[in-house]
Amino acid sequence: xxxxxxxxxxxxxxxxxxxxxxxxxxxxxxxYWAFSQSLRNPLDTFTVAGLGIPWxxxxxxxxxxxxxxxxxxxxxxxxxxxxxxxxxxxxxxxxGTSAAYAIAxxxxxxxxxxxxxxxxxxxxxxxxxxxxxxxxxxxRALGLLDTYLALIxxxxxxxxxxxxxxxxQTFLDLPVELEEAALIDGANxxxxxxxxxxxxxxxSMAATGLIIFAFTWNEFLFAVTIGSDKAITVPVHIAGAxxxxxxxxxxxxxxxxxxxxxxxIIALIAQRYIVRxxxxxxxxx
Amino acid sequence: xRWTGNIRFLFLFPAVxxxxxxxxxxxxYSLYLAFFKIEQKIEVKREKVPIVDEQGKVILDDxxxxxxxNVVIKQETNVATFIGAENxxxxxxxxxxxxxxxxxxxxxxxxxxxELIFGFLLAIxxxxxxxxxxxxxSIMILPIFATPLAVGYTFFTIFYEVGGPLAWTGIPxxxxxxxxxxxxxxxxxxxxxxxxxxxxxxxxxxxxxxLYEAAHVDGASRLAMLTQVMLPLLxxxxxxxxxxxxAEALKFFDIPFSMTGGGPGVATQPFSLLAFRxxxxxxxxxxxxxxxxxxxxxxxxxxxxxxxxxxxxxD
Numbered sequence: 001x002x003x004x005x006x007x008x009x010x011x012x013x014x015x016x017x018x019x020x021x022x023x024x025x026x027x028x029x030x031x032y033w034a035f036s037q038s039l040r041n042p043l044d045t046f047t048v049a050g051l052g053i054p055w056x057x058x059x060x061x062x063x064x065x066x067x068x069x070x071x072x073x074x075x076x077x078x079x080x081x082x083x084x085x086x087x088x089x090x091x092x093x094x095x096g097t098s099a100a101y102a103i104a105x106x107x108x109x110x111x112x113x114x115x116x117x118x119x120x121x122x123x124x125x126x127x128x129x130x131x132x133x134x135x136x137x138x139x140r141a142l143g144l145l146d147t148y149l150a151l152i153x154x155x156x157x158x159x160x161x162x163x164x165x166x167x168x169q170t171f172l173d174l175p176v177e178l179e180e181a182a183l184i185d186g187a188n189x190x191x192x193x194x195x196x197x198x199x200x201x202x203x204s205m206a207a208t209g210l211i212i213f214a215f216t217w218n219e220f221l222f223a224v225t226i227g228s229d230k231a232i233t234v235p236v237h238i239a240g241a242x243x244x245x246x247x248x249x250x251x252x253x254x255x256x257x258x259x260x261x262x263x264x265i266i267a268l269i270a271q272r273y274i275v276r277x278x279x280x281x282x283x284x285x
Numbered sequence: 286x287r288w289t290g291n292i293r294f295l296f297l298f299p300a301v302x303x304x305x306x307x308x309x310x311x312x313x314y315s316l317y318l319a320f321f322k323i324e325q326k327i328e329v330k331r332e333k334v335p336i337v338d339e340q341g342k343v344i345l346d347d348x349x350x351x352x353x354x355n356v357v358i359k360q361e362t363n364v365a366t367f368i369g370a371e372n373x374x375x376x377x378x379x380x381x382x383x384x385x386x387x388x389x390x391x392x393x394x395x396x397x398x399x400e401l402i403f404g405f406l407l408a409i410x411x412x413x414x415x416x417x418x419x420x421x422x423s424i425m426i427l428p429i430f431a432t433p434l435a436v437g438y439t440f441f442t443i444f445y446e447v448g449g450p451l452a453w454t455g456i457p458x459x460x461x462x463x464x465x466x467x468x469x470x471x472x473x474x475x476x477x478x479x480x481x482x483x484x485x486x487x488x489x490x491x492x493x494x495x496l497y498e499a500a501h502v503d504g505a506s507r508l509a510m511l512t513q514v515m516l517p518l519l520x521x522x523x524x525x526x527x528x529x530x531x532a533e534a535l536k537f538f539d540i541p542f543s544m545t546g547g548g549p550g551v552a553t554q555p556f557s558l559l560a561f562r563x564x565x566x567x568x569x570x571x572x573x574x575x576x577x578x579x580x581x582x583x584x585x586x587x588x589x590x591x592x593x594x595x596x597x598x599x600d
Contacts, residue, residue: 108297
């Protein structure tokens with residue numbers, strides 16, 4: 001569209017802004033609702049009319065938050081999720097970055113570089129339910145059920161394709177001349193990678209690390225299969241909030257918010273890389 | 286202009302070995318399991334064990350014999366019997382499988398196209414400089430990264446039919462089989478339309494302005510602009526998004542697990558949830574592995590359909 005068409009006349013501009021507000025409200029509402037629930041007294045849960053706006057429809061209280069965050073189970077789940085997500089992200093970055101560099105800079109005649117890329121990528125497309133039973137049995141045989149290690153291993157595997165595919169593109173976008181200059185100056189390939197390419201790829205690595213941290217944080221199928229007690233993660237902890245007395249909506253609100261806030265904030269920080277990350281590098285955002 | 290030299294294998298192999306160990310090995314293992322009937326037997330034995338004191342010395346009774354106590358020992362053993370293709374045959378005739386496949390197909394064929402269409406329309410609508418667009422883009426990131434399990438439970442409270450915020454509509458969001466399937470699809474649309482929107486918007490913005498300009502000068506109408514300029518340009522992107530959404534939708538698990546528990550009855554139990562329950566709740570491990578392979582085969586078909594296109598984008 002030419003500039004004149006792009007700027008819009010007043011009326012359609014107002015219409016578009018209104019549409020944007022409606023769309024935004026639709027996509028924010030559920031998260032807002034969880035937050036609103038977390039501020040209510042149990043009594044207000046089902047009696048509040050309308051949109052449940054604090055102060056207008058009910059008197060908000062922080063007691064659900066203090067109750068829930070004060071329990072050892074909640075802090076345990078938060079610590080576990082953080083530790084497992086960080087470890088899996090670091091592990092996947094270490095393994096994936098060097099593989100991405102290999103694909104971006106070297107020629108693999110027999111397998112073809114793009115087929116290696118697609119091979120890594122296809123791991124991401126596989127249904128995890130296909131590996132959950134054998135993984136469970138293997139971990140049980142090794143005595144690793146309900147351990148951090150088992151969850152770190154499997155999550156690093158799930159996010160590895162992201163690292164390979166995204167960083168491959170990052171390295172391709174870097175000027176190869178810098179590394180060649182280093183090679184001419186007597187560095188070996190390892191030195192060129194470690195001292196020249198890696199520092200330049202650092203921002204992209206950091207963003208990728210954040211995105212895969214969020215993926216691991218949100219993972220549920222393997223978390224509920226492997227970790228039940230000592231290695232309980234935040235989503236598994238939420239699932240445990242349903243007991244014989246039914247769902248306690250006010251506590252559920254708190255737990256939902258504690259689960260949602262970290263990955264969402266991280267995604268906002270890494271915003272610039274999200275489109276590339278989520279399409280596995282196929283679309284540059 | 287690519288290098289060779291054997292160091293390239295050192296760069297590549299750790300990740301390859303890793304994937305072989307944690308993806309290919311489990312897949313092979315589960316193919317093996319799919320040909321067995323695995324029964325879990327729990328043997329309970331009682332044994333007399335000598336009682337020891339704090340120093341680890343055996344406590345003796347009056348006769349100088351070691352005092353003993355009874356200990357219950359639980360032994361879990363898996364008994365695997367080779368049954369050939371029996372598990373796969375069972376898949377075909379199992380009514381539960383039939384229903385789960387139907388739920389999955391209904392879910393995929395409604396949710397995925399609607400997400401793409403809504404995402405595309407929103408991207409076109411907001412591909413202009415309007416006030417607050419950066420904020421809108423940030424907001425659209427929220428559903429994508431919100432923990433799916435938390436989303437499921439939150440929507441459970443939203444769809445709650447007594448006193449929930451949508452109770453006034455009178456729609457049986459959770460108690461009626463079709464209503465629950467509709468709700469599950471709606472949640473998926475809520476969560477993944479933003480993804481389609483963001484990707485399409487990024488693709489639209491990478492189209493140079495001159496193209497629109499040229500079409501405009503040629504007197505193309507808005508509709509012609511859409512069908513003859515934008516759609517062809519976005520075709521590769523649309524295919525990638527479609528592939529990713531199809532593959533993800535076949536894995537669909539967290540939302541039915543948390544929001545409906547697969548119910549009422551099995552009305553919202555997708556194939557992955559059935560496979561999970563069969564394997565890890567009822568411990569029918571061989572049958573669950575056969576199910577997993579059926580799902581894997583379906584996913585492979587999807588991948589194959591797009592494989593050529595996918596390869597081209599990684600040249």
